[in-house]
Amino acid sequence: MVSDIRLTSHMKSEIIRSIRSTLLEYGSATKVELSHNLQISFPTIGKFLKQMENRGEVTSVGLDESSGGRRAIRYTYHPNYMLGIAIFLEKSETNYTVFNCLGEVIEQGNTHSMLEEDVLHLAAFIENKRSSYSNIHAVAIGVPGAVNNGTIFHIPGYENYHNVDLKKVIEEQLSIPTVVENDMNAAVIGYMDQRKVGDNISLFYLYLGKNGPGAGIVINGGIVRGKTYFSGEVSFVPQYDDRNFLQALSCGNDGERSIEQMERKTDAISRLVASITSILNPHYIIFCDDEIETLTLHQIVERSATYVPKEHLPELAASDMKHDYLNGLQSLGLSLLISQQIDDLH
CATH class of the missing domain: 3.30.420.40 (ATPase, nucleotide binding domain)
Structure with a gap:
């Protein structure tokens, strides 16, 4: 069982990620339940929950029924504490959703196609959305081309995006963790998640x-x-x-x-x-x-x-490919959200 003696930065991040995932999956949990399910010591769980509660990431939702001892506090995750944005670029238009940590859609819409424009137009669009939602902490982008770890190396007809490390461009421009995925890989991820x-x-x-x-x-x-x-x-x-x-x-x-x-x-x-x-x-x-x-x-x-x-x-x-596509991008964005480093949220 993990205790908080000499926890490395990576271990701390993994504990927070595990707490987030568990609370989002089950809706709520007590310290005892988290400690048991995650195999992390009770004091360590308590310490991390206190930190997360202080910054508004988790909230207590009351006390459990007593089983003979002190009534346990039940915690839930604040789903709007962090938001993500999923964007997919197509020939005719650009579709997007802003979503929370439960995958609930906060805003959905479309705008003109950005594939013919410089990639900085896409960065400006994301920055504009962040001006409305300051707690956007993850970006997932889908493109009609082949992608290798964020670099688009095969996208016929769209020279502005060819051989562009789009992940690096967005992260350097906006300082938001970003994932870039091929359109059909994203669609198949969404199809599998939904079913x-x-x-x-x-x-x-x-x-x-x-x-x-x-x-x-x-x-x-x-x-x-x-x-x-x-x-x-x-x-x-x-x-x-x-x-x-x-x-x-x-x-x-x-x-x-x-x-x-x-x-x-x-x-x-x-x-x-x-x-x-x-x-x-x-x-x-x-x-x-x-x-x-x-x-x-x-x-x-x-x-x-x-x-x-x-x-x-x-x-x-x-x-419905559009539905699967956006759900797949949201799934990729959610993975980024729950893996956020604490320093990235301030």
Whole structure:
């Protein structure tokens, strides 16, 4: 059991993170319950709770019923003590939510697309939101491109963001902990969080997209990023003698919705489903509900079965990608919030 003798800075941060997580998960707890659940000594828990109560991070919500001794004080976390902001950048617009430590939305909206502008415009937008919510302590940003630890290294069509360490730019400009994530990785995180997907589940989340197709991939509950963080860039998957997946989806005249074009699109997606089935054998392949109709899903299943035995096909389903995307970014932002250092909050 951890006591407060010679606690390092890292250990102190871990204790605070654990207390925050437990109170947020269970709603409330006593010192005894926290000490027992976290395997941290009662005096140490008491010391940290006192500090957190003094700065308004936790509050006491009354006394428990007596079990023969002194009645225990029950504590709860103040969910609005820290806020986060989740932002995702798209071709047509920029969507955002301001949320608290319970994931409750404080403000939600959209504005013009910032992908064509300098990244400092994005920093200015975040700073403007912080002027309204001074306790924003985490930023989560989603982008339609490949990301390696905060650096966007593949984002076709948006040179202002190409090879930019966006995490570093925002943290240096605003001094707010920031996470930057690929759009489909964020969406698949949000999908799993909302549905409480277990660690043994594998799935493939496909977005055909305005900027070209992309995918979020989960194997046994974990995001697959790959050697160079290029995983999920399915545009490049070769499908025909002279066409990759992106080219196969794009064939035909702009705006054309002929039966022949729809057949070609269905075949291209079915070939990808068959390839993913053969390589990953996932439980689910998720499509965006504003891109695929239920009838088309049935057609994809039947066409895919001409390429791979039907009994091995995953379940095909559709989901609200925007909803999943924002929830995924909020989940990443919440992880930053509960890991905040004490010095960062002053």
